Amino acid sequence: MGVFVMKYTLKEKLRFVKLHIEENVPIYEIERKYGFRADALKYFCRLYKVHGEKAFQKEEGTRQEYSREMKLKAIKEHFEKGRSQRDVAIELMLSDPKIVGDWITKYKQEGEEGIKDTHSREAYKLHDDKLLEKEYKKLLEDLERTKAENEYLKKSFPQVLERSKQTKKKQK
Secondary structure (H helix, E strand, O other): OOOOOOOOOHHHHHHHHHHHHOOOOOHHHHHHHHOOOHHHHHHHHHHHHHHHHHHHOOOOOOOOEEOHHHHHHHHHHHHHHOOOHHHHHHHOOOOOOHHHHHHHHHHHHHOHHHOOOEEOOHHHHHHHHHHHHHHHHHHHHHHHHHHHHHHHHHHHHHHHHHHHHHHHHHHO
């Protein structure tokens, strides 16, 4: 599994950006104090400089929709114009440059046919959360079974040891 990364709200991300841009707090100090990754903060600072606060505002209960055309345009920008995934993501006001990377990977694997209209990653989180919950339950069950086996072995060890001694005595 990967490294645990704390999830921050858009409001918190904006606060970190303003700490750096408006109050001149060094990026690495924000990273150390709040645990917000420096590379992510650099990305959000660029996003803020290009789009302002609107990049950090989202209506409650809404999901971002990514059209096939938008994705293909982003992929074209990357391949044909040599723009980085981060630059394309900034232009599209995406909350994570990895989104463009996902589109590019899908394009490389399946071609244009693999690129379809989708919703933001938040639509898939519920599914991911269910998978994590299932894995967590399985791990807990495994742990309980292992504990029970361990207790059984602890209790049965003296008896096994006694039988072993008796067998050795009979062999002599």
